[in-house]
Structure formats: C-alpha cells, structure tokens
Amino acid sequence: MFRCAVCQAHSQKSLCYGCQSLIQEPTNxxxxCAKPLNQADGIxxxxxxxxxxxxxxxCAAIYEPPVSLWVQQLKFGGRMDRARIMAEALLEPISKVDHNIPILPVPLHPKRLKSRGYNQAYEIAKIICKKQQRPLLADVLIRTKNTAMQAELLEKQRAANVRAAFVVNKEIAHKKVIVLDDVMTTSQTLRSVSGCLIKAGVEEVIGAVFARTSG
Ligand SMILES: [Zn+2]
Ligand SMILES: [Zn+2]
Structure with a gap:
C-alpha cells in the first residue's frame, strides 16, 4: 500500500491525483530555454x-509553491522522497528522447557535495535512468568553482563566475547528452555545462529541469 508523499492519501504513485494537479507546467x-512566454511557439x-x-x-514545473518547497526540502532537508516526485514528473517528457541518450546530472562542487552528502540532481537522474534503462553519466564532469557566493555578486560577475566552472573528467562516447538539474533560474549553468561537453565532442545537449523560475 502506497501513500501520497505530500498528503498521505492512498496512491499508486508518489503523488495522488490532487497533489499532482498542484504541479503547474510552464505556459508557452x-x-x-523553457522560460514561460506570453505567446505559444516562441523564443x-x-x-x-x-x-x-x-x-x-x-521542464516539468514552474518554480512556485508547493513545487518550490519540495525543491528546497530535497536540496536542504535531505527529503529523498521529493526526488521521486521530481523524477516522476520528468519521466513522461524525457521518455520522448531516445533511450540511448544518457542523462548527466549537473555536478556539485566537491566541497558542497561533502557537506550536503548527496547531489540532488544525481538523485533525480538516478531514478529516471533506472526506470527508462537509460545510461547515467555520473562522474564525467567536475565542478571546479564553488558558486556558493553567487547571490552576492553583480550580474556580470555572476555570469563570469559560472562560466568555465566545469571540466571534463572522462572521455564522453555519446553524441547527444541530456543535462539534468533540479531548478533553472537562468540558462547560465546549462550554457556552461553544455560548452564544456561540446568542447569534449558532444554534438547536442538537451537540458532537463524539474522546475523553471518564471522570471
Ligand atoms: Zn496527495
Ligand atoms: Zn529562451
């Protein structure tokens, strides 16, 4: 017997029907980059x-309550059941991408990984890869800069700070890669990871995030 991870109602999935409906997909x-727009089919x-x-x-959801709360509970509260909610929300859209294309979770800086004990992006990716029998590229990239002080930097400095914050650690045999993160605020991290992978010979990078901020 399973229960909804949010309201404890009986449910076969992580979320019951009611709680599932709280996840708002981005409009247009x-x-x-999946940023919500006023018109359909736009850039x-x-x-x-x-x-x-x-x-x-x-992208599965807009970063608004309660979705934003679940993200924070996974990131800062060790709530692994929240990773399951996020993975389940991404299963259907990611299943449309060829199953041989691997998922690469955005790595944390080694110091951050040590203090947190887990990488939330890896926890989400692991569940999706297992369900879809998709390769998981877990230790291909190393995060070389700790971007913990991001909020205190000016916007220009911030972009430069994220840029070149990753290095490739291993040879990558895949031509296409899905790069997965829990949240996307700007495209800067994804651009940085993507640039690093393209330099290493990858031809196409597809981003996948559980939640996207609307701003
Ligand atoms: Zn529920
Ligand atoms: Zn865009």
Whole structure:
C-alpha cells in the first residue's frame, strides 16, 4: 500500500491525483530555454539575442509553491522522497528522447557535495535512468568553482563566475547528452555545462529541469 508523499492519501504513485494537479507546467515555454512566454511557439528575448549552445529544455514545473518547497526540502532537508516526485514528473517528457541518450546530472562542487552528502540532481537522474534503462553519466564532469557566493555578486560577475566552472573528467562516447538539474533560474549553468561537453565532442545537449523560475 502506497501513500501520497505530500498528503498521505492512498496512491499508486508518489503523488495522488490532487497533489499532482498542484504541479503547474510552464505556459508557452520558450522553445529553447523553457522560460514561460506570453505567446505559444516562441523564443525568448535572451535566446534570440544570445543563442544558447543547448537545443531545448525539458521542464516539468514552474518554480512556485508547493513545487518550490519540495525543491528546497530535497536540496536542504535531505527529503529523498521529493526526488521521486521530481523524477516522476520528468519521466513522461524525457521518455520522448531516445533511450540511448544518457542523462548527466549537473555536478556539485566537491566541497558542497561533502557537506550536503548527496547531489540532488544525481538523485533525480538516478531514478529516471533506472526506470527508462537509460545510461547515467555520473562522474564525467567536475565542478571546479564553488558558486556558493553567487547571490552576492553583480550580474556580470555572476555570469563570469559560472562560466568555465566545469571540466571534463572522462572521455564522453555519446553524441547527444541530456543535462539534468533540479531548478533553472537562468540558462547560465546549462550554457556552461553544455560548452564544456561540446568542447569534449558532444554534438547536442538537451537540458532537463524539474522546475523553471518564471522570471
Ligand atoms: Zn496527495
Ligand atoms: Zn529562451
């Protein structure tokens, strides 16, 4: 017998029907970065003026309560049941991508990983890969900069700070890779990871995030 992870009602999935309906998909997502737009089938201003090096972003939810709370509970509260909710929300959209294409969770800086004890993106990716029998690229990238002080930096410095914050650790045999993170606020992290993978010979990077901020 299973129970809904949020309201404890009987449920075969992590979320009952009612709690599932609390997950709002982005309306009119930008075709590249999934930012919600006013019109359908559009590309946002940022992707127009500075085209990303990834082809699209799969996104399950808008970063608003209660979704934002679940994200924080996983990231800061060790709530692994929240990773299951996020993975289940991403299963259907990611299943549309060929099953030979691996998922690469965005790595944490080794110091951050040590203090937190787990990487939330890895926890989500692990569940999806197991369900879809999809390869998981777990230790291919190393995060070389600790971007913990992000909030205190000016916007320009912040972009430069995230840029080149990853290095490839292993040879990558795949031509296409799905890069997965829990939340996407700007496309900067995904651009940075993507640039690193493309340099290493990857031809197409597809982003996948559980939640996207609307701003
Ligand atoms: Zn429920
Ligand atoms: Zn965009």
């Amino acid at each position: 997502p930008c075709q590249i 946002c201003g940022e992707c127009r003026s500075d085209p990303p090096n990834f082809s699209q972003t799969i």
